[in-house]
Amino acid sequence: MEKYKVVVIGGGPAGLAAALESFKILDDKKVLIIERDKFLGGILNQCIHPGFGLHYFKEELTGPEYAHRFVEQVVENRIEYLTETHVIDITPEKEIVAVNKKGLKRIKADAIVLAMGCRERTRGAIITPGTRPAGIFTAGQAQRLINIEGYRIGKKAVIVGSGDIGLIMARRLTLEGIEVKAVVEIMPYSTGLRRNIVQCLDDFGIPLLLSHKVVKIHGKYRVEGVTIAKVDSQLQEIPATERFIECDTVLFSVGLIPENELSKKAGIVLDIKTGGPVVDNTFSTSQKGIFACGNVLHVHDLVDNVTLEAQIAGRYAAIYSQHPELFENNIHVNIVAKEGIRYVVPQKLNKNFVQPFVLRFRVDNFYKDAIVTVSNAGKVLVEYKKSILTPGEMESIEISQKILSQLDFSNDIVVSLQNI
Amino acid sequence: MSRIYDVTVIGAGIVGMSILRELTRYRLNVCCLEKMEDVAEGASKANSAIVHAGYDPIEGTKKARFNVEGNNIFADICNELDVEYKMVGSLVVAFDDYEINVLEELLQRGKRNGVKGLEIKSQEWVFENEPNLSRNIKAALFAPYSGITNPYKLTVALFENAVQNGADIIFSFEVCKIEKDGDYFVVHSADSRFIKTRVLINCAGVYADEISKLAGAKLFKIYPRRGQYYILDKPDKMPVTRVIFQVPTEKGKGILVAPTVDGNVLIGPNSEYIDDKDDTATTQKGLDEVFEKAKKVLPSLSKRDVITTFSGIRATPDNHDFIIEEDENVENFINVAGIESPGLTSSVAIGRYIAEKVSSKLNAKRNLNFNPYREDIKRFLKLSDEERVRMIKLYPSFGNIVCRCELVSEYEILEAIKRGARTIDGIKRRTRAGMGRCQGGFCLPRVIGILSRELKIDKTKITKFGKNSYILTEKRWEE
Numbered sequence: 001m002e003k004y005k006v007v008v009i010g011g012g013p014a015g016l017a018a019a020l021e022s023f024k025i026l027d028d029k030k031v032l033i034i035e036r037d038k039f040l041g042g043i044l045n046q047c048i049h050p051g052f053g054l055h056y057f058k059e060e061l062t063g064p065e066y067a068h069r070f071v072e073q074v075v076e077n078r079i080e081y082l083t084e085t086h087v088i089d090i091t092p093e094k095e096i097v098a099v100n101k102k103g104l105k106r107i108k109a110d111a112i113v114l115a116m117g118c119r120e121r122t123r124g125a126i127i128t129p130g131t132r133p134a135g136i137f138t139a140g141q142a143q144r145l146i147n148i149e150g151y152r153i154g155k156k157a158v159i160v161g162s163g164d165i166g167l168i169m170a171r172r173l174t175l176e177g178i179e180v181k182a183v184v185e186i187m188p189y190s191t192g193l194r195r196n197i198v199q200c201l202d203d204f205g206i207p208l209l210l211s212h213k214v215v216k217i218h219g220k221y222r223v224e225g226v227t228i229a230k231v232d233s234q235l236q237e238i239p240a241t242e243r244f245i246e247c248d249t250v251l252f253s254v255g256l257i258p259e260n261e262l263s264k265k266a267g268i269v270l271d272i273k274t275g276g277p278v279v280d281n282t283f284s285t286s287q288k289g290i291f292a293c294g295n296v297l298h299v300h301d302l303v304d305n306v307t308l309e310a311q312i313a314g315r316y317a318a319i320y321s322q323h324p325e326l327f328e329n330n331i332h333v334n335i336v337a338k339e340g341i342r343y344v345v346p347q348k349l350n351k352n353f354v355q356p357f358v359l360r361f362r363v364d365n366f367y368k369d370a371i372v373t374v375s376n377a378g379k380v381l382v383e384y385k386k387s388i389l390t391p392g393e394m395e396s397i398e399i400s401q402k403i404l405s406q407l408d409f410s411n412d413i414v415v416s417l418q419n420i
Numbered sequence: 421m422s423r424i425y426d427v428t429v430i431g432a433g434i435v436g437m438s439i440l441r442e443l444t445r446y447r448l449n450v451c452c453l454e455k456m457e458d459v460a461e462g463a464s465k466a467n468s469a470i471v472h473a474g475y476d477p478i479e480g481t482k483k484a485r486f487n488v489e490g491n492n493i494f495a496d497i498c499n500e501l502d503v504e505y506k507m508v509g510s511l512v513v514a515f516d517d518y519e520i521n522v523l524e525e526l527l528q529r530g531k532r533n534g535v536k537g538l539e540i541k542s543q544e545w546v547f548e549n550e551p552n553l554s555r556n557i558k559a560a561l562f563a564p565y566s567g568i569t570n571p572y573k574l575t576v577a578l579f580e581n582a583v584q585n586g587a588d589i590i591f592s593f594e595v596c597k598i599e600k601d602g603d604y605f606v607v608h609s610a611d612s613r614f615i616k617t618r619v620l621i622n623c624a625g626v627y628a629d630e631i632s633k634l635a636g637a638k639l640f641k642i643y644p645r646r647g648q649y650y651i652l653d654k655p656d657k658m659p660v661t662r663v664i665f666q667v668p669t670e671k672g673k674g675i676l677v678a679p680t681v682d683g684n685v686l687i688g689p690n691s692e693y694i695d696d697k698d699d700t701a702t703t704q705k706g707l708d709e710v711f712e713k714a715k716k717v718l719p720s721l722s723k724r725d726v727i728t729t730f731s732g733i734r735a736t737p738d739n740h741d742f743i744i745e746e747d748e749n750v751e752n753f754i755n756v757a758g759i760e761s762p763g764l765t766s767s768v769a770i771g772r773y774i775a776e777k778v779s780s781k782l783n784a785k786r787n788l789n790f791n792p793y794r795e796d797i798k799r800f801l802k803l804s805d806e807e808r809v810r811m812i813k814l815y816p817s818f819g820n821i822v823c824r825c826e827l828v829s830e831y832e833i834l835e836a837i838k839r840g841a842r843t844i845d846g847i848k849r850r851t852r853a854g855m856g857r858c859q860g861g862f863c864l865p866r867v868i869g870i871l872s873r874e875l876k877i878d879k880t881k882i883t884k885f886g887k888n889s890y891i892l893t894e895k896r897w898e899e
Contacts, residue, residue, distance in 0.1 A: 036821065036824065084820060086821035086824065086827075088821075088827065097805065099808065099812070099819050099821065100819050100820070101812065101816035101817065101819040101820050102812070102816070102819065103809055103812050103813070103819060104805055104808055104809050104812065104819070119857070119858045119861055119862070120858065120861050122727070122728070122858065122859040122861065123859075124651075124726060124727050124728030124729060124859055125726060125727060125859075127650075127707060127723065127726055127729060129701065129702045129703050129704050129706075129707060129729070130701050130702065131699075131700060131701045132700070132730065133884070133889060134883065134884035134885075134889040134890060134891050135891070138861050140861060140862075141860070141861060141864055141865060144865050145865055145868075145892060146896075149865060149869075149879070150895065150896045150897040150898070151879060151880065151892040151893075151894065151895055151896060152892070152893050152894035152895075152896055153891070153892055153893060154893055155893065176896070215704060216701070216703075216704075217701075218701075220698060221883075221884075221885075221886075221887045221888040221889040222888050222889055222890060237704070248893075261825075264656070
């Protein structure tokens with residue numbers, strides 16, 4: 001069986017950053033990246049629009065450019081990687097079974113970093129009635145078919161979902177000569193960034209229909225149209241508001257789900273809210289020596305944050321591979337999401353590693369003028385005000401050394417939100 | 421084009437394919453005409469996938485006879501054709517005294533139909549054996565010989581085995597005219613092809629009434645009756661291990677909750693008469709009805725687990741029994757129509773019955789070369805690691821995973837194409853690529869690529885299920 005210090009599963013932005021960071025720290029440079037696609041870079045390869053790297057590189061890059069900066073370093077450092085290789089099993093003992101055209105590989109890792117990313121929710125998952133003709137895509141499928149393979153996927157489209165991906169695809173389709181009839185959003189607000197609403201919809205005159213849903217898809221062989229309707233505050237269809245829109249293409253961009261099928265096989269505890277593993281501030285999962293980062297952990301809106309998080313996971317994975325004893329007798333303080341907060345990551349603070357970290361979280365609704373507080377044993381450790389908070393935008397708070405020094409370790413750390 | 425056959429079947433659904441395969445047991449020139457580009461494009465691809473025990477149909481009906489006969493031989497057929505079949509048993513659950521009386525009726529009817537092993541089980545037994553079911557259930561009728569299978573895979577398997585044994589099949593052949601020329605029927609397609617045949621068997625499903633009319637045979641009416649379903653993601657632990665029915669009404673067997681042979685959970689169907697025979701749309705109302713009724717039996721059901729919804733159409737005849745008979749006035753024209761539930765269970769028995777009738781009518785000899793066995797495509801997901809290693813050595817494409825949810829390898833897709841898959845749905849039904857929780861999110865572009873490469877046609881010519889179901893509309897640049 002082949003042996004590595006750190007094996008990273010997934011060669012997207014999270015996996016690349018984690019591998020590079022592990023590699024930097026390790027004396028024995030046995031690091032391996034396993035990627036199921038043909039190329040490293042993950043889904044960034046199909047995101048040819050700009051807007052990546054503003055925080056991390058302080059410049060605006062496209063997805064492939066952003067990925068390339070990391071791929072380059074992987075290649076320069078001669079970090080080992082396998083492409084077109086699919087991991088089919090991980091055990092709690094950190095044995096990996098991977099398969100490719102050459103055969104089946106069994107690999108023993110001292111530490112593993114999970115960086116498998118996420119998948120898209122589908123038309124079926126959100127239970128959209130109607131027929132099942134050709135012409136129904138997820139945004140990611142469309143992106144791959146258009147940007148990488150070079151095909152047009154229709155003439156007239158309706159996009160369901162106004163998160164950043166939906167908005168960006170509205171612009172992308174338009175630039176490809178596909179008429180986007182509307183972007184339909186069930187919520188009363190878009191979860192996309194303001195700048196994307198302006199640059200992707202307003203600049204092209206594409207209507208954004210808030211509080212609307214597709215109530216029926218029409219067409220026998222190819223999509224012939226959709227019926228949309230207004231919804232009330234309970235997201236229920238309002239009678240007699242139905243309207244038919246003729247189109248031959250429907251694009252669903254209705255959310256992402258972390259891909260944790262392998263994590264389950266390794267017996268890792270998952271967080272129902274994030275869909276990803278429960279981790280502590282070392283990004284260690286419930287299985288010792290298995291770490292997680294990127295969209296497999298929780299869905300991010302900026303790749304820059306993925307990189308930062310993955311670097312920490314990679315660093316601790318390397319430390320674990322050299323000094324697993326440091327992770328013995330882990331004692332954790334729970335970090336708990338309360339009023340107004342949907343989830344927090346990490347969900348725990350490891351007492352063996354009381355070091356500053358960034359707490360990332362999402363709120364559970366749209367809020368105007370609210371205060372977010374982090375408290376412990378009834379004492380507010382940190383608070384900040386914000387004029388607008390939306391579930392679509394990930395929030396973060398730095399937990400500094402100063403804050404950590406005030407902690408009462410026998411009590412939970414609580415994150416909550418209050419309207420002003 | 422003009423070919424001459426002894427027997428021709430119209431319609432490549434499970435009944436048509438069953439008859440076709442059984443006919444190849446005899447030395448006959450046989451053929452099937454199918455209007456779509458693949459088999460199982462109608463009711464055979466969208467139903468409950470249940471092998472019924474036979475306590476539902478009224479005694480003396482064709483439904484009762486073929487259901488019980490079909491159930492008896494189902495395991496053997498699936499064994500020969502390498503198709504999944506699990507005899508998981510079924511429960512009809514009753515919520516009150518009235519429904520318990522119905523269970524008693526079903527039990528007696530089942531006994532009269534010759535169904536073995538039926539028993540009414542107590543509430544305690546139900547909770548012990550199916551602990552996730554509603555605590556409001558008072559009793560249940562247990563049928564140990566009910567089972568689950570894969571209806572479209574069985575149709576594909578019957579098709580492959582029939583072709584292996586010499587049958588012809590002509591796709592995209594939409595029958596529009598039937599004439600008589602001496603001893604032969606001349607069957608014309610919408611695009612001016614025709615074939616000649618001595619015996620013509622009508623297995624046109626929901627369109628069987630129209631075919632019968634074209635042949636100048638008996639006039640009857642098929643009413644399309646739609647049922648809507650949900651498929652749930654593969655759970656870590658199955659919430660039910662048997663097929664759970666509710667007490668039937670005059671509209672049918674009602675909403676069921678069942679495991680599938682692939683490890684998903686299936687719930688449905690409701691029942692509604694519709695106007696359009698092809699209207700396989702789902703509706704909010706229908707889906708809501710199905711979910712609420714299913715939740716009554718299994719309270720833990722969650723919409724979060726839904727991966728897709730679909731609807732299927734039953735071919736309900738106006739006489740409420742299968743129509744299986746040679747026409748009184750048109751000799752050698754046989755209607756096999758109105759095969760609604762328990763049609764899947766009955767299909768293999770109907771196939772045998774018809775093949776025996778037709779072969780004796782034509783004085784056909786036994787085909788001594790008939791081979792009843794067909795092997796399914798080797799599935800990566802189902803093999804042990806040792807077997808996987810061996811397969812990859814032989815076929816490196818077996819190590820290239822295309823569909824990550826269902827672990828479908830490129831080899832499986834290539835094999836499906838070799839065996840006749842031409843469309844995305846054809847690949848999906850034969851291999852499960854695209855049937856998992858991401859519903860083709862990752863593998864659709866790859867499957868398009870493989871189909872285009874293997875069939876040597878441009879990607880823009882690849883369809884979801886034939887005709888105008890194109891996925892890509894225009895090529896913008898060379899890759």
